[in-house]
Amino acid sequence: MFKKILIANRGEIAVRINRACQELGVATVAVYSQADSESMHVRIADESVCIGPNQVNKSYLNTHALIAACEITGAEAIHPGYGFLSENASFAKMVSDHGLTFIGPKYEHIEKMGDKIQAKKIMQKLGVPTIPGSEGKIENLSDALKIGNEIGFPILLKAAAGGGGRGMKVINSEKEMNENFSIVRQEALSFFGNDDVYIEKFIDAPRHIEVQVIGDAFGNFVHLHERDCSVQRRNQKVIEEATAPGISPEDKAQLFETVISAIKEMGYLGLGTLEFLYHKGKFYFMEMNTRLQVEHPITEMITRIDLVREQISVAAGEPLSFDQSKINPLGHSIECRINAEDPQTFKPSAGTINLFHPPAGNGVRFDTFIYSGYKVPHYYDNLLAKLIVTGRDREHAIRRALRSLDEIIIEGTVTNIELHKKILSSEEFKKGSVSIKWLEENISSLT
Amino acid sequence: MFKKILIANRGEIAVRINRACQELGVATVAVYSQADSESMHVRIADESVCIGPNQVNKSYLNTHALIAACEITGAEAIHPGYGFLSENASFAKMVSDHGLTFIGPKYEHIEKMGDKIQAKKIMQKLGVPTIPGSEGKIENLSDALKIGNEIGFPILLKAAAGGGGRGMKVINSEKEMNENFSIVRQEALSFFGNDDVYIEKFIDAPRHIEVQVIGDAFGNFVHLHERDCSVQRRNQKVIEEATAPGISPEDKAQLFETVISAIKEMGYLGLGTLEFLYHKGKFYFMEMNTRLQVEHPITEMITRIDLVREQISVAAGEPLSFDQSKINPLGHSIECRINAEDPQTFKPSAGTINLFHPPAGNGVRFDTFIYSGYKVPHYYDNLLAKLIVTGRDREHAIRRALRSLDEIIIEGTVTNIELHKKILSSEEFKKGSVSIKWLEENISSLT
Amino acid sequence: MATKDTNIIDKKAIKELVDILDEMKLTEVSYQKGDMAISVSKGAIATKIQQEISQSNEPDSNNSDTDYKNDPRVITSPMVGTVYLQAEPGANKFVNEGDQVRKKQTVVIIEAMKTMNPIESTLQGKVLKIFVENEEAVEFGQPIMLVE
């Protein structure tokens, strides 16, 4: 096991990783921008290094400063968390070139899965069902029109370098393709520095189902079942749950078998998530996230596996502490992302948390980095906390979530807590199986 | 299921019960003394009734006020929590005579188990191993001497009406018996209003092992494995853990079989705990608690059963939601009782909590009723919170407890947090299997 | 920092007030004399969280009587139960606003556990206000009536 790990992140996930390290007996180094000097992740770490000014590109994305911080503190490994440099293959390689360990997959896998076109091709080859679409990038408008007609409109025109819901457009007809093809390419170029685009069949109102996997260096590959992340707004997940309601055990079992066979073939190391669209009984591979996910705790709760601990162990060259036979999900878990945002405009909100009192009790976990008196900086994302509730079944989990939301006190900044209550109280959510479009289409009528 | 429940308690357990009710969709009535008007259990309940002044005998022990509070609020059932009226058979009967439900066992069982001599006789008859001793109460000194010699000194002279570690004395010889017999009887009379005493073999440095059981009205009786509560100071539990380390699965299985057979024979309803001394591979029945225990959460964590929910369901005439085959303990759970007490003198400490920040993260539960700004009244017991941590194994749970203790901020009153850190860091505790005398004998040398 | 003789603020007066605040364990003190008025406060958190937590569930109480909770001129309920202002339906009230009451005079009856408990006045004087209505549920310590 490592003696010291540098956590190249901030916020709740840096706190989460720090706790896992403490429990492993591993010393921690927090890094922070000048805006984050009072942040919880700095305060709970064994050591801390200021790596730059407020802007992320000069601090949390400053690869040189991170390597230098390892050098001066003697940290042997870097945990990138999610976001920031977590899926940056060249950073992963740089870390390894400096004799340090990147706590994540091999950089080749990060690189391959980071390119959405290549990822889809690879998965297709490995037997994973994908969405019908262009075989690779589209060279020009006439090819786009041809492929669009072959697959049948509506289709989705996507930037190869996009992700997280950005860099894509629904095209309903030849006419719309004529109008939008160069616009989408130009946007892709300006947002992602790469104007490669590709086409996929547009699946209307599917669900977002993802499978958590982990592999070690000893040929062990395990899936930790699925999560349903269909409650989204602007392609951002709002509520996640595990396991997914309303999908037959047989369909799930078949999916898991395919997924395990694929990552075994890849020789995948560490944590990964394969994201699928689910529609009319069929799964379509979307992308693979080669990192820890925001919503990993719901999987931890139903499987009782500490994913961050296993992730670190595997990166340290140790075998998984469990095998597939130990993974028997029990109960139902729901995560609500508590954001600092205006409930009407959804604009991020910053400010000082005058008062914070968390929800608690049986089956309640509240992962956060805020505290009474903490000034939320406006430079970073607006996730304040994750409420994770686990009940004996889905109905129990929903009730537990509602009573927990009622217990939360966060004073000094507006949050989306009321939105969560509305979603969890709605008949459609309670029924289960809403699509990724449901929240956006119903947000104004939720009461 | 009940529509409305009155919770006849305060502090963390009232909060715990309120949460279970909320999750069941049951409305709650909090009762409070005048000193508790700002207490958390009042604030989170649906309704609240002030039942008397600060003194417990005029408020929380005021049976008439509690029944009247049900009458004016329409509550159909009373949950007594632990302590206060929870093991008061005549109150349980009074509740039932008024057409209300007492959330607990049948009052006959409370009554029988409340008399320690009778309880032991009953259990003996039901095949449960007990400590050798007098068959019932001792009439006079000469009988005491005779029985003492039969069993062999040292013996324990105990008040029949005692409990919670009060009303007992170790007698090492005939001489000590001569000196102490009437003193113990007199003390029993003045403390418990009853001078019946009995004799038991004194078992030096045993462990405290208890078995959690539950029964419903449909003939289902289940055990939820055992807890080890050997870390005690002045017979008060300080740290509890589940399951108990260092006892063979075979010995446990045999104990569970005996216990289940006994409560089945009794037709026991609701939650109960059979407490045993464990010494050199043998269990000796001590007493049965006919109520929810302070340390119930560690059992909840390893079994994933919500005990309070089941307790309420069973009292409402519903069957248990699980059977014995569903109870497969996973991981290891530890509870630290966080008391407001002076770390040197152990005197209870009151005061205003200026600042409270709880520990959190994977595997951490913190059951409490305090909040930033809460004034802890000095009229009641000094339990502020229960830290409950659950890990993949005992070592992991200990590490998790230590990092969680480090995270707690309670400002404004002194607590025993440092004592917990010392215990959990000690080599002897880490090895497991300490006796009930260990803490007291080592408390000054723990560093 | 300003030198002693040119201070605009009377620090000594504030210090005295702070000492009083500490001694009496207050969170706020205001003081006014002549043209001088000072107010100091400490420990705002307590007040704050209590307000916040209360928002969701204010313990039952009538708006009208909360101001009188600690008023010595008030007869409070010695028990939990249902209050009756008259001995039986249709009968006259035991006491009306404006009436004179003597100590030990029955002012209301409180029913608890099917038992009627006559509640005697603890005060003597003119009844200024009756806070409770007939058949209202009352809790321990709840103001029943104000006596001058």
Next chain:
Amino acid sequence: MATKDTNIIDKKAIKELVDILDEMKLTEVSYQKGDMAISVSKGAIATKIQQEISQSNEPDSNNSDTDYKNDPRVITSPMVGTVYLQAEPGANKFVNEGDQVRKKQTVVIIEAMKTMNPIESTLQGKVLKIFVENEEAVEFGQPIMLVE
């Protein structure tokens, strides 16, 4: 905003009151005398919890330099690394306390990722104090030297 010579607000009085607030650890002070009335308050919770949380882990910093964190007379480290005060072991220091420095003059070298990065002075004047020692690890923004 008020212009310099016609200030409407008596800033000095406010400053005095703030000093009193800090000294006496209050969260709020109001003061009124004659036609003047001032009230100041501070978020006590913030200060409090930060102090408390800091107790267990004060971010690394030398006591000697923390006071200068935002001082404009200080040259701070533009990067994370190991600082060298001379070009090679045994050589003279780039700068000694008491020396005059010009802008763009190399004052230290910081090694990061096996690369030596000459750090140029951002200030001009006399070096009053050097906060770092040879081969000390420095973080971003850490004071290197004080220049008059």
